[in-house]
Amino acid sequence: MELNSSVAAVVTGGASGLGEATVRALAAKGVKVAIFDMNEQKGEAVAKDVGGVFCKCNVTSEEDVDAAFAKARAAHGQERILVNCAGTGNAIKTASRDKQTGEIKHFPLDAFNMIIQINLVGTFRCIAKSAAGMLTLDPLPDGDRGAIVNTASVAAEDGQIGQAAYSASKGGVVGMTLPIARDLSNDGIRVNTILPGIFNTPLLAAAPEAVKAALGAQVPHPKRLGNPEEYAQLALTMITNGYFNGEDVRLDGAIRMAPR
Template identity: 50%
Template sequence: MKLDGIGAIVTGGASGLGAASARELAAAGARVAVLDMNRDAAEAMAQEIGGVAVAADVADPDAAEAAIAEAEAAHGTARLLVNCAGIADAGRIVGRDGPMDLGAFEKVIRVNLLGTFNMMRLAAHRMSLAEPLEDGDRGAVVNTASIAAYEGQIGQSAYAASKGAIVALTLPAAREFARTGIRVNAIAPGIFLTPMVSAMPQELQDALAAGIPYPARLGDPAEFARTVRYIAETQYLNAETIRLDGAVRLQPK
């Protein structure tokens, strides 16, 4: 898919991996809608890249549909959806105070999994109604999983479950959408220097980096963004989850 001139939506696009992806896609010529819960931050990012800001809870069907329609009104049908919105709340299944609150588990699943699915179903429907591009593509979806999908640590039960489901969703979604020329892939990032990590003490950041085989550093969000671009531009890449982690494998805790 040629990115120049196409409409794209990046969820969680105001910070971290989403912001890096929005910048990369805009630099490639895409017309980017920055979707985020934080409208002010989304507007600041949209202004930086020459895009448009839309605010929505990705797991809210009505709000998400309205945001996609708003993006479409500005840029035409979104041919690329990049799902970066997510949370990483931690907690043991059975802790010192008893079993995990079911609402805490549900919250992570709602944002990470249901939000991803909700945005994908709505965006893919609109893609399927559009005319094919010159290469035959109607669109592409890039979802964000995590290496926790494979090696979830103690305390990551909700997060690992949500990301594991995104990995499992990739193949059946790609198979279903194949008839309409829509590709579905995912990226499973390792430990990246996102705002959450950068807020940690430097000693802890250094310890995390030291555990990564090579390169022994935290991931740069720009590397994630370039992977998003590679997936979008490479038509033969479909139904795949790419680990982007410096060869690290998470330990139990």
């Protein structure tokens, strides 16, 4: 798929981090970009910066997602590109004993479900609705009607202590990539997923520099945190390379996460 001003894109979680880098990379190619995010102030600022449109959206809400797609398509037309970056995480042990009091606790199911709803169900909701819209488009000369890029995590394969919910949600994104790519293959819509390692995103913004340096030192090569622009570069490759389909690709400097 060639990236130019005739192409529209939607990026969920596009107001910051990996999503913002992807928004800016697509816009630099002339693509008309809609940002789906909960952060209205940051989302509007990024949209103004790149000449895009901001759509306030909670991906766990059917109503929000429908309204966001309607607003994006009214502004730019039917999107050919969807990049799913909206997501969050928590760190809670499945069951644990308080060292001081001896009290035994377990992972609250509502907290587990919240992560699944945002990271997994929210991703699928946006995929299904975007793909349905892409089906209305004529194929491009290369046969593509659209391209979808999802964001999982290396935690899908080597989750750490406390990451049961997060790893389950991201493992689900990995697991559904190939069947969705197969579902949509006859209609020329490609689907791929990136599994980022430790990236320098707003999730780490409050961490001391010494902590960031220690995390970066765990990476075999290069010994640093990933840059959001490197994620965006791979996302654009997945979009523009017509033979890239049904793949789950780690982007992690060869790190394999330790238990903690």
